[in-house]
Amino acid sequence: MKAEHFTFAEPPNELTLESGEKLGPRTLAYETYGALDDKKSNAILVLHALSGDAHAAGRSRDDGAVGWWNTLIGPGKGIDTDKYFVICSNVIGGCKGSTGPSSINPKTGSPYALDFPLVTIGDMVSAQRRLIDHLGIDKLLAVVGGSMGGMQVLQWMVAYPERIRAAIPIATTMKHTPQQIAFNEVGRQAVMADSNWRNGNYYGGKVPAKGLAVARMIGHITYMSDTSMAEKFGRRTKTEKEPFKFSADFEVEGYLRYRGDNFVKRFDANSYLYVTKAIDYFNILNGHSLASVFRGLTAKVFVIAFKSDWLYPAYQSKEIVKACKLAGVDASYCELSSTYGHDAFLLEIEQETRLIRDFLKTVANGNGDAQG
């Protein structure tokens, strides 16, 4: 698998973002799996979470890395690439080939850094819609994503309802709560407190590695559950000798440090700031009532939550379900048992596979239309 690139809004035809600022050119890095059928009716858009990228499935041709949702997407899997044409693109504001703060600003010839305008989930989705246009697809069979990917699913349901036949928002919310914003803010503060951050102008020099690693460590705590951490680490220590010297004695400490350090190698600190802000500002109810937000939506919706997810608790998924009920949208809801916490949407694959495979089959066979 190798990412392809699609560029639009090239100067002087820059497009306006939701913030009112102009941004162009805009490039989306994307990968596709499987083949588009003759009627172009089997395309599924997969939407990634905060730290994801376009490489959702298969092995990367560059570094051999396995896609972030490879367990769900592939031949014979839950999202079967023998049947469906799967598309995944890196979000605007990201750092994995799509235009973001680490991209070169054509006006200055150097990276945007904090000159990059604030982007929203709406901006990410409108770029994806242009990619779908570019690929000649009129109507997607489904849009699927968890966490921030789920927010993009909700955005598709509201912004381009006529372009989707089904939507699967997983472990997500219609808007961030103060608690969710608070966790993101601590992460941002960790990045900005790193002296290497230098108001975002670290490109070409030392990156704010410590700050970004701490941000990622906080993130990982919120992605797991009390139970999953107890199962994974217990109170096991890595070494018997020299305790209480603030080394990573406990396994959980070693794990968090490893995940934090690893993240720094593959993620841009400024992108972390921009994308977490986009998540915090997301509010699908902006200007809508709960009863009106999905009104007129003909797509079939399947909302999935996980019992142990305390970062995006099931009650937030139930709000989405409530909005579907009030609008008379054809919807289903499942709250899967899992101890993985928020990470379950990436890890609780067996149950997720079954539900998504069966649901997609119904949509592809048009049963949804017959019932609706």
Next chain:
Amino acid sequence: MSKVEHEVISSWVEPGSSVLDLGCGDGELLMSLIREKQVRAQGIELSEQAIHHCVAQGLSVFQEDIDTGLADYANKSFDYVVLNQTFQQVKKPDFVLQEALRVGKRTIVGFPNFVHFKARFQIFFKGKVPVTPALPYEWYDTPNLHFLSIADFEEYCGKRRIVIEQAFFTANNKRVRFLPNLFAEIGLFLLSKAQ
């Protein structure tokens, strides 16, 4: 559910209408109503395994506890709300039925008649809590939380000003017309709210 009960419920449902099944299980009733009456179907079910079955059949279903009510639904959102064999299993049958009557234009209720003569016989002569084809559970593993008779239910409907539009009674998969409170194992009712 026996064939005859199924046929009765199906005969009460208008073609092309909308049906909400509370405690839809594997979705057997809704799937047949889709086939026979082309209804727009929605199930609510608590069991995760049952949800998987429903989704596999292409049924729209919410994993929810009906005891918490139907607050998300506006009045008269569905043509029919079904409470078949789940009425006696919920914690608050009065509340759940009132909610069903609010959300549905009509409500279909089906439950086992606890005072069927075989049950009376077991209580009276054996001194034991009855185990019959319609009440197949032992006292220690029964999902049934409320034990009511057809007479109890009819009296309740009168008190609550619930209109019984249709009633149908069965035993051994056959219709019972004579003394249903004694001879019927199952009572089925088509209800609506008094205006």
